[in-house]
Amino acid sequence: MKNKLSHREIAKHDISPARSLLSDLVGLRRTVRSAGRAYISRLEAEIDEIAAWANERAREDQLPKSRIRDLGDMITLIRKLDGKASKGRRRDLKRLDATIEDLRQLIGQKASR
Numbered sequence: 001m002k003n004k005l006s007h008r009e010i011a012k013h014d015i016s017p018a019r020s021l022l023s024d025l026v027g028l029r030r031t032v033r034s035a036g037r038a039y040i041s042r043l044e045a046e047i048d049e050i051a052a053w054a055n056e057r058a059r060e061d062q063l064p065k066s067r068i069r070d071l072g073d074m075i076t077l078i079r080k081l082d083g084k085a086s087k088g089r090r091r092d093l094k095r096l097d098a099t100i101e102d103l104r105q106l107i108g109q110k111a112s113r
Contacts (some may be wrong), residue, residue, distance in 0.1 A: 039093075046100050050074075053107045070106050077102055 017032050057063060057071065083092030 007038055043096065046104060050100070050103050050107060074103055074106055 054074075055073075057067065063071075081095060081099055082088070083095050085092055
């Protein structure tokens, strides 16, 4: 025996808070994806700037000792990253962001936020 819903029950079902929540969750998912893409784009742009700077330094014949020390510090910063990116933890994102900020400070550029 099939349960048939009356028009009133169908109307209640369509305007239920659970349906509204499902609709809002779809929007939230879009927002999270959009924010994630924007965040990744910003980090990649900053890495590109640092890479361009490093490329210029690689072409120089004589680097001052202070610059060599800075380059060593930058290598150490990157190699010390031990996050588990596959877990998608906020603290790993914070570490990546902080490391990129530290690298930018070492090259003498202010972060554009």
